[in-house]
Structure formats: C-alpha cells, structure tokens
Amino acid sequence: SRSLNLAVIPGDGIGQEVVAEGLKVLSAVLPQDVKLETKEYDFGAQRYHATGETLTDADLDALKQHDAILLGAIGDPSVPSGVLERGFLLKLRFAFDHHVNLRPSKLLPGVATPLAGEPQIDFVVVREGTEGPYTGNGGTIRKGTEHEVATEVSVNTAFGVERVVRDAFARAQARPRKKLALIHKNNVLTFAGHLWTNIFNKVAAEFPDVTTEYMHVDAATIYLVTQPERFDVIVTDNLFGDIITDLAAAVSGGIGVAASGNINPSGEFPSMFEPVHGSAPDIAGQGKADPTATVLSVALLLRHLGYDAEAARIDEAVSTDLAERTGKPARSTTEIGDALAVRVAG
Amino acid sequence: SRSLNLAVIPGDGIGQEVVAEGLKVLSAVLPQDVKLETKEYDFGAQRYHATGETLTDADLDALKQHDAILLGAIGDPSVPSGVLERGFLLKLRFAFDHHVNLRPSKLLPGVATPLAGEPQIDFVVVREGTEGPYTGNGGTIRKGTEHEVATEVSVNTAFGVERVVRDAFARAQARPRKKLALIHKNNVLTFAGHLWTNIFNKVAAEFPDVTTEYMHVDAATIYLVTQPERFDVIVTDNLFGDIITDLAAAVSGGIGVAASGNINPSGEFPSMFEPVHGSAPDIAGQGKADPTATVLSVALLLRHLGYDAEAARIDEAVSTDLAERTGKPARSTTEIGDALAVRVAG
Ligand SMILES: CC(C)[C@H](C(=O)O)[C@@H](O)C(=O)O
Numbered sequence: 001s002r003s004l005n006l007a008v009i010p011g012d013g014i015g016q017e018v019v020a021e022g023l024k025v026l027s028a029v030l031p032q033d034v035k036l037e038t039k040e041y042d043f044g045a046q047r048y049h050a051t052g053e054t055l056t057d058a059d060l061d062a063l064k065q066h067d068a069i070l071l072g073a074i075g076d077p078s079v080p081s082g083v084l085e086r087g088f089l090l091k092l093r094f095a096f097d098h099h100v101n102l103r104p105s106k107l108l109p110g111v112a113t114p115l116a117g118e119p120q121i122d123f124v125v126v127r128e129g130t131e132g133p134y135t136g137n138g139g140t141i142r143k144g145t146e147h148e149v150a151t152e153v154s155v156n157t158a159f160g161v162e163r164v165v166r167d168a169f170a171r172a173q174a175r176p177r178k179k180l181a182l183i184h185k186n187n188v189l190t191f192a193g194h195l196w197t198n199i200f201n202k203v204a205a206e207f208p209d210v211t212t213e214y215m216h217v218d219a220a221t222i223y224l225v226t227q228p229e230r231f232d233v234i235v236t237d238n239l240f241g242d243i244i245t246d247l248a249a250a251v252s253g254g255i256g257v258a259a260s261g262n263i264n265p266s267g268e269f270p271s272m273f274e275p276v277h278g279s280a281p282d283i284a285g286q287g288k289a290d291p292t293a294t295v296l297s298v299a300l301l302l303r304h305l306g307y308d309a310e311a312a313r314i315d316e317a318v319s320t321d322l323a324e325r326t327g328k329p330a331r332s333t334t335e336i337g338d339a340l341a342v343r344v345a346g
Numbered sequence: 347s348r349s350l351n352l353a354v355i356p357g358d359g360i361g362q363e364v365v366a367e368g369l370k371v372l373s374a375v376l377p378q379d380v381k382l383e384t385k386e387y388d389f390g391a392q393r394y395h396a397t398g399e400t401l402t403d404a405d406l407d408a409l410k411q412h413d414a415i416l417l418g419a420i421g422d423p424s425v426p427s428g429v430l431e432r433g434f435l436l437k438l439r440f441a442f443d444h445h446v447n448l449r450p451s452k453l454l455p456g457v458a459t460p461l462a463g464e465p466q467i468d469f470v471v472v473r474e475g476t477e478g479p480y481t482g483n484g485g486t487i488r489k490g491t492e493h494e495v496a497t498e499v500s501v502n503t504a505f506g507v508e509r510v511v512r513d514a515f516a517r518a519q520a521r522p523r524k525k526l527a528l529i530h531k532n533n534v535l536t537f538a539g540h541l542w543t544n545i546f547n548k549v550a551a552e553f554p555d556v557t558t559e560y561m562h563v564d565a566a567t568i569y570l571v572t573q574p575e576r577f578d579v580i581v582t583d584n585l586f587g588d589i590i591t592d593l594a595a596a597v598s599g600g601i602g603v604a605a606s607g608n609i610n611p612s613g614e615f616p617s618m619f620e621p622v623h624g625s626a627p628d629i630a631g632q633g634k635a636d637p638t639a640t641v642l643s644v645a646l647l648l649r650h651l652g653y654d655a656e657a658a659r660i661d662e663a664v665s666t667d668l669a670e671r672t673g674k675p676a677r678s679t680t681e682i683g684d685a686l687a688v689r690v691a692g
C-alpha cells in the first residue's frame with residue numbers, strides 16, 4: 001500500500017484555519033489505499049517569540065523526511081519585517097532548492113475580477129526561486145548615519161537560469177497553446193538581462209514548437225490588465241515573479257484563490273505548497289478566510305506527487321464551488337472546506 | 347521680456363510626431379511676452395547607427411544651456427536592447443541628476459480604463475531616478491559559458507533616499523488628501539528596505555499632517571487594480587517605480603495619456619519631460635500616435651518652470667478633449683494637436 005508522509009506548517013494568523021480545510025479536502029480525495037501521515041510543525045511568530053528560532057538545522061533535517069510540505073501562512077506584525085521572511089520562508093526555499101516557484105492564474109467562471117469585460121485568463125508563471133535579488137547578498141555601511149549606503153545584489157547563474165527556463169519550456173510544450181514569455185528588464189539590468197535572454201534563446205532552439213516572446217516587466221504589467229489572454233506560460237526572475245504573480249492573482253479572482261508550489265523538480269528535497277496570500281492577522285480566528293487557495297495548493301501538491309486524477313478532482317470541485325457562489329451569502333472557512341471535501345469525495 | 351530656451355529631442359519612431367504637437371500646444375499657450383527658443387537635437391537610433399554615439403560630453407554641455415528638455419521617445423528594434431537605454435536615457439538622467447521622476451496618474455472623465463466599475467484615480471508617483479538597480483553596477487564573469495554569473499547591484503544612499511522622500515512629503519502636504527505611501531520590498535530586500543523605511547519614518551516626523559502607509563511592491567500591484575482610489579502620493583525606488591508607473595498608466599487611461607518629468611529640483615541642471623510611452627515603431631509615421639502624453643508632459647514642464655496658469659490651461663484642454671472623444675471617429679496625431687492648441691489659446 002502507498003503512503004503520503006506530509007509535513008504540515010499551519011503558521012500564523014489565518015494559516016491555521018486554511019490548512020485545516022486543506023487537510024480535510026486532502027483526506028477526502030486520497031484513494032483508500034494511500035496511508036496519509038501528517039506531522040505538524042510550529043514554525044512562525046509564536047515560536048520565534050518563545051525561542052528566537054525561525055528554522056534550525058534540526059528542523060530542516062526533520063522536514064527532509066517528508067514527501068512534501070503544506071504551509072498556511074507565516075508572518076505577524078509583532079515580528080520585525082524580514083525576520084520570518086528571510087529566517088523561515090526564504091531559508092526553506094533556498095535550503096530545499098525550490099527553484100521552480102509555480103503560480104497558476106486561471107479566472108474561473110463566476111469569479112469576480114477587477115477587470116472590465118470578460119477576460120480569458122489561464123496562464124502559469126514559473127518564477128525562479130533561488131537566485132536574483134532574493135539571495136540576501138548585499139549589505140549596509142555607516143548604518144543610521146547620513147552617509148549610509150545599502151546595497152542589494154541580484155545574483156544570476158547560467159546553471160540557475162537554465163534549469164528554470166528548461167522547466168518552463170517543458171511546461172509550455174505540454175499545454176495546448178505552447179506559448180512561453182520571458183519577462184525581465186534586459187534594457188536596464190543588462191548583465192542579468194543578457195544572461196536570461198541568451199539562455200532563453202538557446203533553449204528555445206530545442207523547443208521549436210513553442211512560440212516565444214520577450215517582454216519588459218513594466219510592459220508586462222500593462223498586458224496583464226489589458227490583454228491577460230495573451231499569456232500561456234511565463235518564466236521570470238525571482239523578484240519580477242513575486243511582483244507579477246500578485247498582480248496576476250488580483251486579476252484572476254484575488255489572492256483568496258491563488259495557489260503556489262515551491263518545487264524541487266529532482267525530488268532531492270521535499271517541495272512546499274502554500275497559498276499566495278499572507279497570514280491576514282486582521283481576519284484571523286474569525287472563520288472568514290477563504291481556504292480555496294490552500295485547497296488549490298493541495299491540488300498542486302498532489303499533481304507534483306503523481307496523483308493527477310485526484311488533483312483534477314480538486315480543481316473541478318473548486319471550479320463548481322466558485323461558479324455556484326454568485327448571489328449566495330458568504331460562507332465560513334469550514335463551510336467552504338466541508339463543501340469541497342464532499343465534492344471531491346463524491 | 348521673459349524667455350524659454352528649450353532643448354527638443356524628437357528621437358525615434360512616433361517621437362517625432364508627438365513632439366511636434368507638444369511644441370504646437372506650447373507655442374499656443376505661452377504668454378506673448380515669453381520668447382520661446384527651441385533647439386532640436388538628433389539623438390536616437392539614426393545618429394547611433396551613423397556615428398556610434400548616443401550622448402557625448404559635448405552633447406551634455408550643449409543640453410546644459412537650456413531651461414528644460416522635451417523628449418519624444420528613444421529606442422528602435424535595430425539597436426541592441428540596452429544601448430540607447432543605458433547610453434542615452436539613463437545617462438542623461440544620471441548626468442543631470444534627475445532624482446525626482448514624477449509620474450502623475452489621473453483617470454479623466456470619459457477615458458476608458460481596463461478596470462471594472464468607475465474607479466477614482468488621482469495620484470502621483472515620485473520615483474527615485476538616480477539610484478537603486480539602475481546604477482549600472484554589477485557585471486558578468488565567464489560570459490557565454492555554463493558557469494556564467496551575472497550580478498546587478500542596487501545602490502541606495504541615505505543622501506539619495508532622503509532627498510526624494512522629502513520631495514514626496516512636500517508634494518503630499520500640498521495636496522488636499524495629504525497621503526503618502528512608501529512602496530518597497532523591505533521584508534526581502536532588507537538592507538535597502540531598512541534604509542528606505544527608516545528615512546521615511548524619520549522624515550515623516552517633520553510632516554505630522556501627512557498620513558503615511560507602507561506597502562510591499564507586490565501588494566501594491568493588487569491595490570492598484572482593486573483600490574486605486576487609495577493612493578494620493580507614492581514614493582518608491584527606481585525599479586519599483588518603473589514597474590508600478592506602467593501599471594498605473596494602464597489603469598488610468600493607458601500610456602497614450604501618461605506624462606512624466608525627470609526633475610532636478612535644485613535647477614542645477616535642466617529637467618527633462620517625456621511621455622511614458624516608447625517609440626512604438628509599429629505605428630510610426632502613420633499619424634496614429636496620440637500626442638496627449640507629450641502635451642501633458644509639456645504641462646509638467648511649464649509647471650516646473652513656474653508657468654502654473656499655462657500648465658493648468660493645458661490640463662483643462664486635455665480633460666475636455668478626452669471627455670469629448672467618446673463615440674467620435676479616431677483623429678490623427680496632428681488633428682489632436684491642433685484641437686488642443688486651439689483650446690489652450692482660446
Ligand atoms: C513573504 C515573501 C518573502 C514572499 C516573497 O517575496 O517571495 C511572498 O511575497 C511570496 O510571493 O511568496
């Protein structure tokens with residue numbers, strides 16, 4: 001019999017609530033013969049305040065034993081900006097070499113968008129996850145004085161760029177439209193920009209059936225609101241990916257339904273799946289959070305582990321659930337989770 | 347009698363066409379006693395191909411003699427990406443210390459927006475123009491090999507951040523709503539982020555009547571499409587400013603109406619005014635380009651030089667012109683320029 005050994009990190013704020021529903025749907029969808037084992041970890045603001053720890057070497061060793069990781073949200077206003085982000089979220093992405101940060105954007109029928117008309121949105125962003133301006137390179141001199149200088153160094157390697165570009169080409173090739181856009185700012189960031197562009201063009205030669213285009217990140221924000229149907233697969237740098245995936249989430253139904261996977265394609269380390277939204281402390285503990293983004297992250301997790309049929313059942317259940325929301329009173333976090341669990345089991 | 351000694355850089359593509367209309371409106375609006383002198387410069391792709399030059403020291407000396415600079419657009423697909431951007435546009439911004447990059451976003455009545463509903467949009471972005479990832483710091487090793495490493499260094503100084511933050515606070519204080527948002531990514535780019543945040547908070551103490559907020563750049567893209575009315579003045583880094591002002595232009599009527607000023611507030615060097623759009627080679631020479639963004643840039647230029655009443659007349663003429671477009675056939679570049687010239691003279 002098969003098993004799925006999952007690390008669960010509820011985290012802060014609404015993280016607790018949405019993860020509970022994610023697990024509910026996961027249990028409901030998994031085939032009977034799959035033994036689901038979960039272990040919960042207490043990372044986040046509380047543990048940081050209690051111990052000063054964010055993510056230790058021992059924690060990483062423990063997490064390594066799992067098949068995958070499901071995370072709710074990490075972050076709280078009581079912790080200085082950057083401490084949990086750099087000390088936990090980014091540390092984990094770097095330690096487990098999550099270089100493919102996968103963020104699908106699909107505007108499902110019946111879902112509200114801030115865009116006028118009826119835009120067709122169905123694309124996926126492949127965001128590089130271990131390089132660029134996220135490496136923590138840089139520093140500060142003369143801190144706090146009028147002569148302070150602070151630098152941030154974006155580090156880009158042929159190795160790091162090529163593997164994520166290849167991943168994106170393969171994803172584009174597997175989709176009906178077979179289109180891939182590279183987003184960068186190669187007219188200003190010429191060192192990194194040329195590296196990205198040259199590798200993109202080199203790899204493109206091996207995927208002659210994939211249609212490619214290049215777009216500056218500033219222009220891309222325009223297209224995301226005026227012609228989102230233009231996009232199929234996007235590959236981009238860590239920081240540009242951060243920015244455009246929030247915009248992409250906003251136009252395709254909001255961060256309440258935006259899922260993401262921090263993927264280590266080789267399987268050397270477990271991959272991590274999380275909603276794009278944060279811990280939303282303002283609505284935490286009130287049963288108001290929409291667990292849909294977490295449930296869709298569970299679908300990404302299942303697909304990553306080869307449970308394609310189960311992932312598809314979740315996607316379908318979410319589609320139906322969203323389509324039937326219009327005009328109905330708002331439901332609580334658990335009500336939505338219950339409804340989805342019933343649908344995927346059905 | 348007064349004089350206005352203007353450097354005119356039509357540049358590439360539609361730059362030629364839109365600048366002609368900008369000058370037409372400028373001549374029409376200027377008081378009779380102001381002697382307008384213009385000198386045209388041939389920067390851009392043609393000169394680059396003919397001479398290999400983008401902007402020489404002698405060019406800079408010549409440009410320095412003017413009260414201000416009006417630019418159409420620079421850039422052509424025949425020139426490798428980055429050559430004219432770094433060699434002309436950015437070189438000029440850095441040489442003339444254009445540290446306040448001013449980009450107003452106002453959705454005027456009757457103007458189409460990709461956003462649903464009737465959003466109220468009226469804010470101005472103060473983008474830092476001489477630091478951040480735009481300095482050209484960085485480099486490449488092992489170029490073209492599988493071991494290539496390319497870096498980009500974002501350089502941020504207390505001096506550079508404080509002057510632009512102060513400028514933004516003063517602008518916020520002068521507006522009815524008196525709100526200022528700092529946009530950065532201080533949870534990831536902690537070195538630069540802390541410098542920006544600390545200086546922002548320090549200067550805020552001197553402007554107690556200005557309401558402030560901080561927002562991560564990724565979250566800002568969400569608010570720009572879901573709650574654009576939230577913004578009054580925004581201050582941000584060079585690269586974040588580049589990205590969000592294109593998005594801001596898109597939601598507030600498109601880059602056809604987005605103006606910008608590259609301002610040296612001390613007046614040590616002439617400031618430069620240009621539409622946010624590029625040279626649009628696909629429609630160049632066809633009389634299809636909308637000169638409105640250039641005409642609005644002329645208004646920014648006039649306001650910078652103290653011609654407030656004339657700037658207001660242009661803004662008003664543009665408002666009326668845009669409001670009356672609905673349902674009418676499209677006009678040519680010169681027809682729009684003619685109409686605006688008549689209105690401002692009226
Ligand atoms: C919280 C932060 C470190 C993170 C990022 O910048 O990657 C978040 O914005 C995201 O997109 O997952």
Ligand SMILES: CC(C)[C@H](C(=O)O)[C@@H](O)C(=O)O
Pocket residue numbers: 187188218431432435436588622
């Ligand atoms: C053309 C390019 C150098 C420029 C920039 O990145 O600043 C443009 O996008 C802008 O916003 O003025």
